[in-house]
Amino acid sequence: MKRELKIFDNPDNVKRLLRVFYASLVVLVLLDFIIHKHAAFPWEGQFGFFATYGFVSCVALIFIAKGLRRLIRRDEDYYDRPEDS
Amino acid sequence: MNSLSFGTGMPPALIFIIGALFIPLLRGRVKSAFMLLLPLAAFYVLLTVPEGIHWQFRLLHYDLTLGRVDRLSRIFGYIFTLISFISLIYALKVDDDLQYVSGLCYAGGALGVTFAGDLFTLYIFWEVMAVASTFLILARRTKSAQAAAFRYILVHVLGGLCLLAGIVLYVHRTGTLQFGHMQLAGADTWLIFIGIAVNAAIPPLHPWLQDAYPEATVAGAVFLSAFTTKSAVYVMARTFAGTELLIWLGALMTVIPIFYAVLENDIRRVLAYSLVNQVGFMMCAIGIGTQLAINGAVAHAFCHILYKALLFMAAGSVLQMTGKIRCTELGGLYKTMPLTCFFCIIGAASIAAFPFFSGFVSKSMIVSAAAYSHLAVVWLMLQFASAGIFPYVKVPYFAFFGRDSGIRAEEPPFNMLAAMGMAAFLCVLIGVFPQPLYHILPYPVDYAPYTVVHVVEKLQLLMFGLLAFCLLMLSGYYPAEMRSINVDVDWFYRKGVRVLYRLMDQGLNRLNAVCEELFARKLPGFLAWIAKDGPALLVVFFASPFKAMMGADRENLDGYKRKIHATFDTLSLPIGLGAAAAALFLVLLFWVN
Numbered sequence: 001m002k003r004e005l006k007i008f009d010n011p012d013n014v015k016r017l018l019r020v021f022y023a024s025l026v027v028l029v030l031l032d033f034i035i036h037k038h039a040a041f042p043w044e045g046q047f048g049f050f051a052t053y054g055f056v057s058c059v060a061l062i063f064i065a066k067g068l069r070r071l072i073r074r075d076e077d078y079y080d081r082p083e084d085s
Numbered sequence: 086m087n088s089l090s091f092g093t094g095m096p097p098a099l100i101f102i103i104g105a106l107f108i109p110l111l112r113g114r115v116k117s118a119f120m121l122l123l124p125l126a127a128f129y130v131l132l133t134v135p136e137g138i139h140w141q142f143r144l145l146h147y148d149l150t151l152g153r154v155d156r157l158s159r160i161f162g163y164i165f166t167l168i169s170f171i172s173l174i175y176a177l178k179v180d181d182d183l184q185y186v187s188g189l190c191y192a193g194g195a196l197g198v199t200f201a202g203d204l205f206t207l208y209i210f211w212e213v214m215a216v217a218s219t220f221l222i223l224a225r226r227t228k229s230a231q232a233a234a235f236r237y238i239l240v241h242v243l244g245g246l247c248l249l250a251g252i253v254l255y256v257h258r259t260g261t262l263q264f265g266h267m268q269l270a271g272a273d274t275w276l277i278f279i280g281i282a283v284n285a286a287i288p289p290l291h292p293w294l295q296d297a298y299p300e301a302t303v304a305g306a307v308f309l310s311a312f313t314t315k316s317a318v319y320v321m322a323r324t325f326a327g328t329e330l331l332i333w334l335g336a337l338m339t340v341i342p343i344f345y346a347v348l349e350n351d352i353r354r355v356l357a358y359s360l361v362n363q364v365g366f367m368m369c370a371i372g373i374g375t376q377l378a379i380n381g382a383v384a385h386a387f388c389h390i391l392y393k394a395l396l397f398m399a400a401g402s403v404l405q406m407t408g409k410i411r412c413t414e415l416g417g418l419y420k421t422m423p424l425t426c427f428f429c430i431i432g433a434a435s436i437a438a439f440p441f442f443s444g445f446v447s448k449s450m451i452v453s454a455a456a457y458s459h460l461a462v463v464w465l466m467l468q469f470a471s472a473g474i475f476p477y478v479k480v481p482y483f484a485f486f487g488r489d490s491g492i493r494a495e496e497p498p499f500n501m502l503a504a505m506g507m508a509a510f511l512c513v514l515i516g517v518f519p520q521p522l523y524h525i526l527p528y529p530v531d532y533a534p535y536t537v538v539h540v541v542e543k544l545q546l547l548m549f550g551l552l553a554f555c556l557l558m559l560s561g562y563y564p565a566e567m568r569s570i571n572v573d574v575d576w577f578y579r580k581g582v583r584v585l586y587r588l589m590d591q592g593l594n595r596l597n598a599v600c601e602e603l604f605a606r607k608l609p610g611f612l613a614w615i616a617k618d619g620p621a622l623l624v625v626f627f628a629s630p631f632k633a634m635m636g637a638d639r640e641n642l643d644g645y646k647r648k649i650h651a652t653f654d655t656l657s658l659p660i661g662l663g664a665a666a667a668a669l670f671l672v673l674l675f676w677v678n
Binding site for chain 1: 229343344347348419420421423456457459461464468469472473474475486493537538541542543544545546547548549550551552553554555557562563564567568569570571572573579580
């Protein structure tokens with residue numbers, strides 16, 4: 001039997017990882033109070049702009065992709081099938 | 086043909102291409118050692134050769150140049166030789182000379198393009214790349230790979246022909262083969278632009294990439310990920326820097342593929358889409374065209390080659406060790422392939438441009454260049470594409486974590502791990518110490534990526550993107566991976582062409598049948614009839630009213646008609662006799678004189 005890593009088989013480890021992750025998010029947002037941004041665009045200096053933009057972009061990406069899937073999804077043998085219609 | 090004035094050493098392109106010819110003659114360790122020596126020799130030549138024009142020869146009326154060495158070409162030369170070395174290490178256990186020979190010729194072609202000093206040399210090596218790379222797909226030796234290779238070469242032949250037509254028109258207009266900056270105006274430069282755009286995979290000319298790369302061999306895909314698009318980046322930076330159209334094409338190119346990458350099931354196809362997305366950043370930067378932007382494009386090409394090759398190597402390891410490549414069939418591989426997993430995460434962190442990984446130091450230059458040029462919409466698009474990190478997260482997630490597939494595959498052989506380790510090491514090294522890379526960029530660099538503001542902004546963008554990924558994953562909103570394919574622009578030449586085929590079949594074949602009936606059967610008979618009976622009929626047509634006027638009855642008229650026809654049949658017309666007599670008389674006159 002080969003040696004196996006099982007670190008993420010334990011749900012506690014996953015929870016711990018997520019907790020560290022969420023904590024780092026809070027720290028990152030709080031850093032916005034301390035640092036001074038020299039913004040090229042007016043919105044760059046807004047509090048939490050990058051955090052919001054990152055989050056919103058990703059959610060938008062997923063919802064658009066889900067919509068797009070309806071349009072472009074085909075069976076795996078789509079191109080291999082002989083011409084039927 | 087004429088005098089060959091070679092400078093120091095041999096052109097790097099020829100080191101690779103001539104070296105490749107010896108591969109089938111060698112065996113075992115000698116072959117491995119010889120192969121690894123080729124990129125080292127080329128690298129040595131690049132280190133020692135001074136800037137300027139080298140390796141010129143004269144063909145017909147033109148001076149051809151195999152070695153234009155300046156700061157722009159030299160850095161591409163470095164990275165192409167470096168990645169050849171790493172890819173060859175990765176491929177050492179492959180027992181297939183076809184892949185070695187074509188891989189080396191392909192790398193040689195890319196180096197030839199990079200150091201070409203004129204358009205003709207550029208075109209020759211451009212085609213060498215197209216042909217050699219096709220064999221890396223064919224070498225998979227499956228039916229779908231053959232079909233993909235066939236489509237791949239057709240697209241590239243078409244792109245090559247565009248380039249050639251553009252070059253011919255350009256030479257005709259300007260009288261020179263000069264391979265330098267061009268204005269996008271007129272048919273010649275547009276054709277050259279389209280030719281380059283095909284290789285750069287600029288939408289809508291991109292689908293060959295996601296169609297062909299996932300069908301290549303394990304090692305072949307690593308070679309493919311490095312050369313074709315990045316040599317096109319080089320040529321684009323050389324010719325069309327500062328072309329506004331490229332800003333927008335590039336920005337779109339960063340955004341569109343990530344939607345596909347989210348939905349795609351085949352891991353190497355996800356990587357192919359994110360490749361297009363990354364080249365979009367470079368194209369956009371070339372379009373912006375400022376010194377910072379061009380530096381950013383070149384630096385990003387350099388870093389991108391390393392981390393993209395690393396990701397393709399990791400995906401290839403998974404494919405080789407498990408025989409599977411779809412997200413739906415993989416998962417939990419970290420348990421038995423921890424090193425591959427680790428390297429894959431480094432590659433993903435680099436492509437996502439996390440601080441202290443290579444993508445960060447190059448991508449920030451491009452995003453900053455857009456900001457300094459006050460391109461607000463472009464900046465927002467680039468940030469959107471940077472924040473959309475799913476394509477980068479999903480490769481390690483679905484392959485190595487996620488749902489446990491129960492597959493317990495071993496780590497790949499040592500040489501593959503070593504190649505991944507080298508690439509991963511360089512990704513981190515460049516990320517932490519960007520100065521050596523900045524030092525060899527085309528223009529002097531006055532840019533500091535590691536300011537507190539930069540790092541915090543980037544981390545906020547990425548970490549909250551990651552948060553979205555986690556939340557969507559945990560809540561089940563994330564679109565499930567499924568066994569399906571997604572149609573892209575290649576639909577037009579894979580499915581749409583069948584409609585065209587039917588149109589051709591129905592339209593042209595019917596036209597053919599009608600033409601045959603009309604021109605092959607009816608027209609000759611008609612013409613023969615006209616030729617035989619036409620004059621007589623005309624005469625009868627015009628003459629019979631006069632006959633009738635002069636009191637001829639129906640019987641007389643019929644007799645007259647017969648007489649006219651007989652006269653024409655025997656060619657004994659009065660006017661014909663007169664003409665014959667006149668001709669005879671003229672001949673006599675001529676003779677007497």
